[in-house]
Amino acid sequence: MKFDFDTPLNRRGTDSNKWTRYPAEVLPLWVADMDFPVAPAITDALRQRLTHPIFGYAAAQDSLRQTIVATMKARYDWTITPADIVMLPGVEPGFNMALKAFLAPGEHVAIQTPAYPPILRSPTYWNLLRRDIWLTPGEDGSWPMDDATWSAQLSGCKALLLCNPHNPTGKIYSRAELERIAHICQREDALIISDEIHCGLVYDGRKHVPIASLSPKTGQRCITLMAASKSYNIAGLKTAFAIITNPELRVRFENSRMGMVDSVNIFGLIATEAAYAHGEEWLTDLKSYLQKNRDLLISRLRQDVPEIIVHTPQSTFLAWLDCSRLGLPSLPYDYFLSTANIALSNGADFHETATKNFVRLNFGCSRSTLLQALDHLVSSVHARS
Numbered sequence: 001m002k003f004d005f006d007t008p009l010n011r012r013g014t015d016s017n018k019w020t021r022y023p024a025e026v027l028p029l030w031v032a033d034m035d036f037p038v039a040p041a042i043t044d045a046l047r048q049r050l051t052h053p054i055f056g057y058a059a060a061q062d063s064l065r066q067t068i069v070a071t072m073k074a075r076y077d078w079t080i081t082p083a084d085i086v087m088l089p090g091v092e093p094g095f096n097m098a099l100k101a102f103l104a105p106g107e108h109v110a111i112q113t114p115a116y117p118p119i120l121r122s123p124t125y126w127n128l129l130r131r132d133i134w135l136t137p138g139e140d141g142s143w144p145m146d147d148a149t150w151s152a153q154l155s156g157c158k159a160l161l162l163c164n165p166h167n168p169t170g171k172i173y174s175r176a177e178l179e180r181i182a183h184i185c186q187r188e189d190a191l192i193i194s195d196e197i198h199c200g201l202v203y204d205g206r207k208h209v210p211i212a213s214l215s216p217k218t219g220q221r222c223i224t225l226m227a228a229s230k231s232y233n234i235a236g237l238k239t240a241f242a243i244i245t246n247p248e249l250r251v252r253f254e255n256s257r258m259g260m261v262d263s264v265n266i267f268g269l270i271a272t273e274a275a276y277a278h279g280e281e282w283l284t285d286l287k288s289y290l291q292k293n294r295d296l297l298i299s300r301l302r303q304d305v306p307e308i309i310v311h312t313p314q315s316t317f318l319a320w321l322d323c324s325r326l327g328l329p330s331l332p333y334d335y336f337l338s339t340a341n342i343a344l345s346n347g348a349d350f351h352e353t354a355t356k357n358f359v360r361l362n363f364g365c366s367r368s369t370l371l372q373a374l375d376h377l378v379s380s381v382h383a384r385s
Contacts, residue, residue, distance in 0.1 A: 003282055005036050005289040008366040021343070027373045028343045032167070032318060034233045034364030036286065041278035042232065042271045049270050058266035060087045064273040068241065071276045078213035086242040086254060087269070091197045092118045093261045094225040094242050095161055098193045099126050101256035102249075108157040110190075114320070114350035114358070116167040119195065123161075131157055134354075135169055141311045143171040147180055154184050159191040162211065165198040168320040168350055168360045170313020172202055178211045182218040191249075192222045197240070200231030200283060202315040203291045212243065219245045223253060230316075231283060232275040233364075239268025290317050293363040293370055304378045317364035324357035326381060332359045340380035342373050 011019040018033045037043075065082035072078040088094045103109060105127035111119055113132040123130040131153045138144045143166070154160060162181070164173045173181070185192050192211060199208040212222035227240035244250040294312065297319055301308050309322035321344075323332040330338075333346035336359065347358025363370055 001285050001288065003039075003285045005286065006366055006368070008369055009035060009037065011035065022337075026337065026341045026343050027369065027376070029362045029365065029370075029373055030343045030345045030360070032230060032316070032362060032364075033235055034317060034362075035366060035369065036233055036364070038233050038271075039275060039279040039282035041282070042234065042274045045270050045274035045278075046267055049267065055266055057263055058269055060085075060264065060269055061273075064269055067273050067276045068243075072210075072213075072243070076208065076210055076213050078210055080243055080245060084243050084245050084250070086244060086250065087264045088225075088240045088242060089238045089262060089264050089268075091195055091225040091227055091229075091240045092122075094223070094240060095119065095193050095195055096122055096125060097253060097256040097261055098191070098223045098242075099123065099128060099159070099161070100258075101252045102191050103128055103158050107159075109159045109161055110154050110157045111161045112163055112166060114168055114347075114355045116163060116195075117349045119161055119163060120350065132351075135166070135171065137169075137311050142314075143169055143311070145173070145177045145180065150181065151184055154188050154190060157188060157190050159193055160185055162192060162194040164194060164196055164211065165202065165208065165315035167198065167316060168318055168345070168358075169311070170316045170318060170320065172206055172208060172314045173211075175209045175214070178209055179214060182211060182214055185221065186218070190221070192218075194222060194224050196224060196226050198230050198316045199226060200228075201287060201290065201317060203287065203294065204314065206314055208315070210243075212245065216245070220249075221246070223249065228272045228275040228279075231286075232271070232279055234268065234271045234275065237268035237271050238265045239272050241272075290364060293317075293365075293367060294319070296367070297361070297363050297370065297374065300374050300378070304374075305381050307381075317362060319361045319363060321359050321361055322357065323359060328384075331356055336377060336380060339383070340373075340376040342376055 018028045018031050065085050072080050108129045108131050109123050110131040113134050133153045135143050194211050202208050212219040212224045224243040229235040298312050307325040328335045336342045345360035347355040
């Protein structure tokens with residue numbers, strides 16, 4: 001492995017939200033932010049830009065758009081044009097812009113639950129009615145698509161807010177599943193708003209498939225939201241993009257900025273282009289390291305705390321842990337924070353009622369940090385025995 005992901009870096013004093021929310025003795029494994037240095041190509045590009053002392057308003061250059069076009073073709077055999085790309089300061093503003101632009105108050109939008117909290121909350125901002133498509137794990141540890149549930153819950157919906165790869169379960173939708181979803185949305189005349197921010201982090205030889213890439217017909221009803229932020233660990237640079245091949249949808253989407261969604265950070269544009277143009281080798285090594293972290297996590301939990309139910313994530317650097325069998329005296333989030341000095345994401349944030357006994361664990365950290373956290377977690381559970 002060419003790049004060093006093993007050496008822990010001290011992030012305190014760097015304005016890191018992840019590392020400043022909790023006291024110094026707490027290991028933060030919560031927000032989806034990795035503890036790894038970015039690809040050298042990114043720091044080189046930013047360093048070069050810093051030689052010019054003016055940092056005014058930025059505009060995406062043709063080279064960035066062409067790089068995104070080339071990346072979509074190389075990774076997904078998806079042909080888009082530079083004009084299809086809308087630069088954004090984040091994926092979250094993107095799906096809120098789409099909901100505002102295309103749905104009226106009182107209309108229905110379907111989402112997969114449990115759901116990443118900003119997705120879960122988004123319908124309420126626009127007075128929309130949420131339809132939950134509950135994801136249930138199969139006996140083989142996968143998250144199979146229940147066609148009957150999808151069909152029933154999408155009936156009468158104006159839009160599907162899809163999350164693929166899915167956060168928090170780590171599920172990747174296969175091409176066959178996406179084709180069935182596209183068929184249902186076509187039947188219901190439902191817009192597809194697809195959050196694909198984790199698309200660069202897939203494991204075990206799997207391939208991510210953008211739902212809009214299935215066919216030109218499907219693409220005409222899709223707003224695809226992507227970013228280099230999660231895969232290349234540059235979330236703080238606040239840069240993402242929408243790919244909208246339907247010109248009419250693209251105009252309506254752009255008009256929904258309404259003075260609330262501004263232009264993109266100049267350094268984020270530079271970092272994104274460098275990541276896609278020159279960061280492939282780094283990303284390959286990162287995925288290998290993360291997959292080993294994932295496998296270590298799953299093995300350790302199944303061996304030492306088999307009461308915790310965890311299904312191997314197919315993507316992302318996040319694991320969704322069902323702690324309901326532990327019989328803890330408090331919610332798992334509170335229990336592990338107080339007894340193990342580990343800060344995890346609170347499962348109660350991913351659904352109003354059904355996920356309070358879950359936590360989400362971020363394994364995007366050095367292996368020594370992960371091992372330390374697992375030691376603390378296991379000890380805190382065994383101390384109750």
